[in-house]
Amino acid sequence: MKVTSRRLIQITQKFWRVLNRSKKGKVILALLLMCLEVRLLPYFAPIRATDIQQNQLALQFSDRNGLPLGTLLTRDQEHTAVVPLNQVSPQFIQAILAAEDSSFYHHGALDLKAVARAIKEAIHAKKIVSGASTITMQLSRMLDPVPRHLSGKLQEIWLSWRLVAGMNKDEILSAYINRLPMGGNIYGVEAASRTYFSLPASDLNLAQASLLAAIPNNPTYFDPLEHWQRLKQRQKYVLNRMVQDGYITSALAERAYTEKVVFQSRQRGIIAAPHFLFWLANQQSTPQGEGQIHTTIDRPLQQFVEAQVKQVLSSLAANNVHDAAALVIDNHTGEVLAYVGSPDYFNEAKLGRNDGVQALRQPGSTLKPFVYELALAKGIIRPNTILADVPAHYAIPGAKLYSPTDYTQRFLGPVRVRVALANSLNVPAVRVLEKIGVPAFLEHLRQLGFEHLNQTPEYYGLGLTLGSGEVSLWELAKAYVTIAQQGKATSLVSTFSQSPNTKHQTPNTNPTTWQLITDMLRDNHARATAFGVDSILNLPFPAAVKTGTSSNFRDTWTVGFTTDYTVATWVGNFTGEPMRQVSGVTGAAPLWNRIMLHLHEHQEPENFLPPQGLVQLPICAISGLKPTPDCTSVVQEYFYPEDKIAYENQEPGNLSPEYDEWLARQQQATFNTSNLRILSPHNGDLFLLYPGEQTSQKLEFKLIGKVVEPIEWRLNGEKLAIDSANSVFWHLHPGKWTLEARSGEKSDRISFQVQVAKSKSTRRGFSIVNSQMNKQP
Structure with a gap:
């Protein structure tokens, strides 16, 4: 029976009048209005294709001589490339639809039949047997990952409705296949096709397409480089679904399954300098579309440095050394010729992505x-x-x-x-x-x-x-x-x-x-x-x-x-x-x-320019002054012209008192000085004597200076017997003491004190007056 629009309106009005006559009807009416309102709300906040457009597109890098360094599919560390739907192999589109949502073009944001089926199977098996997520719902999770609980599911449905309100099916499918997780840090069918097969997505055959369509279900579990047999089982499922949906015949499915397909390592596409490429990509501000970047890197040099980093680390492995970085710069231009951030960027287990060139460390x-x-x-x-x-x-x-x-x-x-x-x-x-x-x-x-x-x-x-x-x-x-x-x-x-x-x-x-x-x-x-x-x-x-x-x-x-x-x-x-x-x-x-x-293998560098306007003069390495006959080490050093007059008129000097403690610790007096000087003890020192230990506590008298006559030591005017020319050991006795050393006309004199300690806790032999440390006899 043909129903006109006027007749449909009349039937609808009559239905609402019937509902309005009873309380139950009013409740149903209210519920229907609420559902209608909720379902219409997404159309007031639609998400359009331009709102989720991926702007970080591929960057292609070459070295200073035009040699390729690699392609980064985004400026971050995720390999992503964006292609329109018409540049993707139809066989991949069929495979991903068969594997993930065969009714995609025939339902809305939700597949109510799939939801009902999943609920029925879960009740029967008393556990979740199959999911009911549509491609639209999966896209919403890619855009806004939420926890897998009730409120998260409601958020996912809400976002899916907004996507359907603002985009058609092809736009949703295009956004989806350009974000598919394809193992490691590879996202999107184009990135996967270029990385694994060195092909654009438009050139994928059935065997390659069905394998790639098998990965997104669980990219880690079906990793093509780690779990090949698991991936082959998933491929068989995808091919069988394609047969059921009428995309291919059983014979084609069998041929695709048995075809030998080789996956390349995920690092393919980057030939050299991965840390440099990622660092540089983050510095770029190229417009949308593929960017050609001509770098200053010298690829042969870069690859040499990369190899040397690995070799040096291999030789240091026994010393618990695992990482290294190197940078080579052309001084004349400031151009970066080689940039190695770690021994292996692609070894995630060993923190290979860390960039040792940019990392902050104590120098x-x-x-x-x-x-x-x-x-x-x-x-x-x-x-x-x-x-x-x-x-x-x-x-x-x-x-x-x-x-x-x-x-x-x-x-x-x-x-x-x-x-x-x-x-x-x-x-x-x-x-x-x-x-x-x-x-x-x-x-x-x-x-x-x-x-x-x-x-x-x-x-x-x-x-x-x-x-x-x-x-x-x-x-x-x-x-x-x-x-x-x-x-x-x-x-x-x-x-x-x-x-x-x-x-x-x-x-x-x-x-x-x-x-x-x-x-x-x-x-x-x-x-x-x-x-x-x-x-x-x-x-x-x-x-x-x-x-x-x-x-x-x-x-x-x-x-x-x-x-x-x-x-x-x-x-x-x-x-x-x-x-x-x-x-x-x-x-x-x-x-x-x-x-x-x-x-510098083929050409040695020029010599450095000498300091301009300076003159070289001989100096004593110990004093920094014009050498005297007593100086045992004479070297050449640069002087400013204005210092030359002072140099000629300088008089020999002695090492300042700040060297006394150091000199006193030397095995022998290797630093000659024209004057005679007592190094130990220092003038004004106070030493503590423990009762009953006078026979064990000794103080060393030590001096420095060039002498030609025997040295005479006197303590409070009394001459001391000596065992060697430059030092003598004396048993501590309480009192105030004046120590004098003399050799011919040269002499030096100091005063010190010795007191009886009142407590054993006092540090033995330590001067409590002089700030000098370690005054132990």
């Missing part, structure tokens, strides 16, 4: 060149200044006494600036920083590009020069390029689309100061005390280099340069676990050495 001693450079620039020290490498103690407010030492626990006494820097001595560096001031040094480091040193000066304290802050390998390399460029700050360049590199002189410095630092860092003889004459830092061509080791041997660094290249290397563990018996020279230095030799 150890690699910041020391900048404290000496600033001190020279400010005139706080001169090239011939002698620094005291002797025990030093600093009172830190609210903290324990700070007593810097080297990891060897040895002290060298008087050392030149050159030797202090080249041998990475801690105490002299801290003494120099104390004179500069932490705020001034911190500001200088920030001007050099250490942006992550963003705490207060009080936070870092004097330990800043020893690596108490955290910096990146990138920042270190940039700062060392500044040294190589004689103080001209150079921005690091990663693509040829960047603005031309501009250089500007670092504030308050001049090229001469930087040339002096370079000359010290390249001096193989100056660093011989710590590293030996023929260490791995010594190259067959001019190279300046500095190592660093953080506390507890968690990080080792080596950063250095020639006139052409700067190479920065880090070796350690991403977990922060300490290495065993590994320092900068044994950890990061071998990697630095290999890269440097490779860079």
Whole structure:
């Protein structure tokens, strides 16, 4: 019977009048109105295709010579590529529909038949047997993952209704297949097809399409690289569903199932420099669509460095060393030539995605060149200044006494600036920083590009020069390029689309100061005390280099340069676990050495320019002054022209009292001095004597000085018998004592006291008047 629209309206009106006549009818009417309202609400908040458009599309990278480095399918760490529906193989579309939602084009957001079937099966089996999620509902979970409980399911349905209200079926299906999880960090059919088969999704055949359509059901369980047999079983299910839905015949299904299909590793598509590509992708702001990015990387060099990182780590495995990073910079342009963030980006179990180039770590001693450079620039020290490498103690407010030492626990006494820097001595560096001031040094480091040193000066304290802050390998390399460029700050360049590199002189410095630092860092003889004459830092061509080791041997660094290249290397563990018996020279230095030799294999670099306007003069290595006949070690050092007159008129001097404690600990007096000086005890010392222990407590009298006549010791005017020329041991006796040592016309005199201790708890042999430590007989 034909029903007109007018007749339909009349029937509907009559139905509503009947419902309105009874209470029950009113309740039903109210419920129907509520359902209608709920169902219509999504149309007031529809989600359209443009609202969920994927903008992060593929980026293709090439090296400086046009060689491909790889393709990233998004700018984040998920490989995603977006293609329209008409550029996807029809066989994949059929396979995914058969596997996930065969009635997709015939129902709305929900498949009510599937819901009823799932409920019936669950009641019968007393457990959930099959799901009823449609492709639209799966897309809603991709857009807004929610917990799998009732409220989460309601949210999922609500979002599905909004999708249906704003998009047609093809738009929903397109958004769905471009977001499908395809194993690992691969998302979307195009990304999967390119990654696993090196094909666009449009070229997938039935065997490949059915395998890819099998993965999204459980990407981990059906991982093609880990669980091949599971995936084949799921493929059989997909093919059978395609047969049932009439897409293919049983014969085609059997042929596709038996066809040999080889999956490529997920890292395919990235040829070299994965950390660099992901880091660079995050810096880009290319418009929608595929971006072609021409980088400064040298692919052969990059692959060489990647191989060397693995080889060096292999040789250090027994020392609990697992990770490394390296950076190579062209000094003249600031261009990044090689960038290795870890030994294997794709090894997730070993934290391979961690980027050691950008990670923040304590730099150890690699910041020391900048404290000496600033001190020279400010005139706080001169090239011939002698620094005291002797025990030093600093009172830190609210903290324990700070007593810097080297990891060897040895002290060298008087050392030149050159030797202090080249041998990475801690105490002299801290003494120099104390004179500069932490705020001034911190500001200088920030001007050099250490942006992550963003705490207060009080936070870092004097330990800043020893690596108490955290910096990146990138920042270190940039700062060392500044040294190589004689103080001209150079921005690091990663693509040829960047603005031309501009250089500007670092504030308050001049090229001469930087040339002096370079000359010290390249001096193989100056660093011989710590590293030996023929260490791995010594190259067959001019190279300046500095190592660093953080506390507890968690990080080792080596950063250095020639006139052409700067190479920065880090070796350690991403977990922060300490290495065993590994320092900068044994950890990061071998990697630095290999890269440097490779860079200059065919052409040696030019020599460094000598410090401009300075003159070299002989000095005594102990005093820093013009040598006298008594000097046992004469070396050449640079002088500013204005210091030459003072140099000619300088008079021989003695080591200052700050060296006394150190000198007293030496096995023999190796440092000659023209005057005679008592080293131990010190003038004004007070010693405590325990009752009944006079026979066991002794005090050593020790002196230094060049003598040609026998030494005479007198205590309160009485001559003492001596066993050796420079020292004598005396049993403690209470009283006030004057000690005198004489050799010919040379003499020295000091006074000290000995008192009987009142309590055994008092520290034995410790002076309670003089601030000097360790006055034990």
